[in-house]
C-alpha cells in the first residue's frame with residue numbers, strides 16, 4: 200500500500216474529504232464485515248459493486264462483543280480491515296501527530312464505558328490513549344454547526360395511534376467528515392453482551408448516532424447553541440455522549456431514559472477545543488420515543504433539567520418570553536431546535552430565540568405543521584415536515600431557516616440527511632441526502648436485533664443513580680490476551 204503519511208501531513212480537511220470521496224466512489228474501498236465473538240475473529244469482506252454505491256445503499260455491519268473493551272478492540276479490527284476507514288484514520292493520525300493533549304479529561308470517571316471502548320481500540324491499533332483522544336477531538340470537530348431539528352408525535356396526534364420521531368441532521372456542508380459519513384452510509388449494530396443491541400450510523404465509538412435499540416427505543420437530538428457573552432451553566436459530571444450510550448444499552452422506555460438523565464450528575468459547559476472530544480454531546484437536548492407510544496424531549500445542563508413527554512401540553516419557556524398565545528399545544532406532539540425553549544436561557548447560557556433566528560423559525564414551523572396535521576399525522580406527513588420549505592427566512596423557498604435547511608447568507612447549516620423512527624415496527628426510514636431531494640428508504644431491524652439475542656438481565660443499578668463505575672476488571676483480563684501482530688502505525 201502507498202504510504203500516504205507525507206501527503207497528509209499538512210493537508211486541509213477539505214482535501215481529505217475529496218480523497219475519501221474518490222475512495223468511496225471507487226469500486227474496492229467499501230466492504231461489508233461480520234465480526235463475531237468466537238475465539239477467532241471472523242472477518243468476511245464482501246465487495247460492493249459500483250452500481251450499489253450510486254445511489255449508495257445502506258449496509259448492515261454487526262459487531263459482537265463480550266465487553267466494552269472487546270467492542271473497542273473489534274472496532275479497531277474493523278478499521279484495520281476496511282480500506283476506507285483505515286486510510287481515513289491514518290490521515291487523521293498524521294494530522295494529530297504533532298499535537299499533544301495535556302488536559303486530563305478523567306474519562307475513566309466521567310465516561311467509563313466509552314473509556315473501556317477507547318482502551319480496546321487503542322490496544323488493537325497500538326496507539327496510546329492520548330492519541331485515541333486526539334482522534335476523538337478531530338472527529339468531534341467535524342460537527343461544527345449547532346443545528347438539527349427533531350419532531351415527535353404519538354397517540355391522538357396520529358392517524359392510526361402510531362409513534363414517530365423525525366430528525367433533520369444538519370451540519371456545515373464543508374465538513375469533510377459528515378460528507379464521508381453521509382456517503383458511506385452503513386448501519387452498524389452493536390451487540391454487547393448483557394446489554395440491549397442498538398443500531399447506529401457514523402463512526403463506531405467516536406461518532407455514533409445511536410438511533411434505535413432492540414426494545415424500540417428511538418433517538419434524535421439537537422445541539423444547544425450557547426450565547427457568546429453571558430455565563431454558561433458549567434459543571435463536571437457524566438459526559439452526555441456516555442449517557443446517550445447508556446440509554447441505548449439499558450433503557451426500553453422513555454420513562455427509564457428520563458430517570459437516568461434526571462438522576463445522573465451531568466457534564467455541561469462551553470465545549471471549546473481541545474476539551475471537546477468525547478464531550479461532543481454535552482448540553483444537547485435529546486428526544487426519545489418508545490414502542491409503548493411514549494415520547495420525550497429533555498433540556499438539560501449540569502444544574503438544570505426539564506422533561507416534556509406525550510402528555511405535556513404546555514411550553515413553559517415561552518411564557519417567560521411573553522409569547523402567551525403560543526403557550527399550549529395538544530398532547531402527543533413535541534419538537535425541538537437549538538435553543539432552550541423551557542429552561543431559562545438566562546440561567547443555562549443558551550442563546551435566546553431571537554439570538555438564533557433559524558432555530559426560532561424552525562421551532563415555530565414544527566409547531567405549526569404538527570398542530571395543523573393533528574389527528575392525521577402519518578408517515579407521509581412526517582416525511583413532508585422534514586422536507587419543508589414553507590416558511591423560513593423566505594416563504595416557499597429553500598433557506599437556512601427551513602426545517603430542511605439550505606445554507607445561505609443567514610447561516611451555514613445544511614440538512615445533510617434525515618431519519619424517521621417508527622419504534623413499534625423497529626424501523627428506521629432514512630434519506631441519503633437532503634430529504635427534499637433524496638427519497639426515504641426503510642430499514643426493518645427486527646431480524647438484525649435478534650441476531651444479538653442479548654436477552655440477559657440488565658443491571659438497572661448500573662444504569663441509574665449517581666455513577667460510581669469502576670469496571671476495570673474485564674479490561675485487565677482482556678488485556679492479557681495475545682494481540683495479533685498487525686501494526687497500524
Ligand SMILES: [Zn+2]
Pocket residue numbers: 586588597603604605633634635636
Ligand atoms: Zn430542502
